Amino acid sequence: MAFHHNNVAMLSYSMLIAPLDPNPVTEMDRRINELRLKYRTYMVEVDVDYGAIMMPMMFSHDFGDQIQQYATLVDPKRNQFEVLVERNNQGIYLTKGWHAIRDFYKVQFGSWVTVVFMGDGRFDIRMKNKFGKRIRYPTFNPPMNFRVEHSAVPVTVDWFVPRPFMHDGMNFQFTYEKKLAVADVESGFLELAEVGFAQMALDRETSIVDMVDENGNIWNCTLSFSMNPAPNFKIGGGWELMVKARKFAEGVRVVVGAPAVGMNLTLYFCVIRR
Template identity: 50%
Template sequence: MADVDFQTLISYHSMTGDDETLKYLFISEIISGGDARNLFGLHVTGPLDPNPLTELDRFVNDLRRKYRTYVVGYDIEHGVVQLPTMFGHDFGDQIGRFATLVDDNNNQFEVLVERNNTGLYLTRGWHALRDFYKIGLGAWVYLFFVGEGRFEITIQNRFRKKVRTPNFSPSLRFEIDRDMLPFLMVDAVPRPYVHDPLKFQFTYEKRLTGDEIDSGWMMLAYGGVCEMILNKDSTSVKLVDDYGNAWLCTVVYGTQTYEHFKIGGGWKRMVDARRIKRGSHVVIGAPIAGSNETLYWKMIR
């Protein structure tokens, strides 16, 4: 088979419609170690056919899907994963600074893509999978590269059982905070996202009540720190969590019972997405005194 003009054979059998012979040619070429560049360039790395009509079309689509599927381990203690080297070789030029992971219920996770001289890494935003899918002992993440920085994902636990996909209406979308993106040297290993300590010059600690979980409003007493970091006229604030995700929240100043701020909107989505529970110990931080447009949030585990 290696001595045969593979491209000519493909063209001939495509015109004659001989699907079985074409499938044989594909398999034989792979087994014989023939001209892989022709095979990959013409067929395997191409885009999926959205409407495969013939058996051959479906066969090629299945081959392409398998070729574009990668498996990575998910370590709950480490918010970074390196993509397989094969992905970088085959599709590295088709992915930019950001990628989107989409599950089978259309929940979407934006993640930061970082590069060094050893490969490609998914960093900021990657850790969000931990709480959303209740990953306790680690997992296997199957990444099917659709193209244009988009992956379809399926998650299995350590024992290869599919993890249930949460169903939200509308589906949840995780967006990372794009402020102060890291600059990475080519010989440096990307690190998980962590809050800059300077973002916590002013801090407010509390334990969340059941009402704050159920009602969709987080209550902050006005006096003290909150009086210094928020303005009574504020109507919105960006809340950046400890995985690097940004949530646009509404702010309401109130005086009933006691002076306070209520944080809602994106807060409720974050509670649902991260499975935050009553009694959780949280810290809200601000970098400066004054009317902050962004606050930083972390959970003390």
């Protein structure tokens, strides 16, 4: 009798963790799919001051072997957030890229996120604030797609708890601090005067540059040099997307950093939070 019970339990468990059926046909298929969706639904928090989360142990146990180095979070408006997946002997963590959620949805006091594992490294997400009110999902055409820089993946030992992403201070050997003007926000271009930082860190012949923000997201930008009204560099493309995604306004103070003198093809960026 116990053997029969264990077999039934194992069959039920195998059914629940099996891949979702993208096109259920029969009523039974639809009911099984609904059960699978419920089984792979979890609740996590967004802490405004801590840019990482540990996934529930139930997820690690049931689906941990189905998720790779990066995962994608997708909201109801199809906005996407790529996040780095790290592990230790305690569980699975989402780190680099996680805090983009805070800035995109303007989370002020923390929030609750319902995550549904859809397979292939994808989670569908729904959000509520700490008071249980549904958070509005911004609409973009095409939807916003946050990607993280892949150049440096940390190695995590079994006992070490993965930490939120932080810029490497070596990438800010040369810095340019600026209070955003109306033109920086509305024109689609961030203007950097050529003197000082830009003269040392940028090259007039370069037409593209990447910017990595303080959440680890990478923005593919254009770079142009102009003599009018005074010698300056203009960063566009991904800069305009970042302004829209993070809802920058006039007066926001930012820092742009570079690791070395010369032709830097990647710049580093952060907002100064008071």
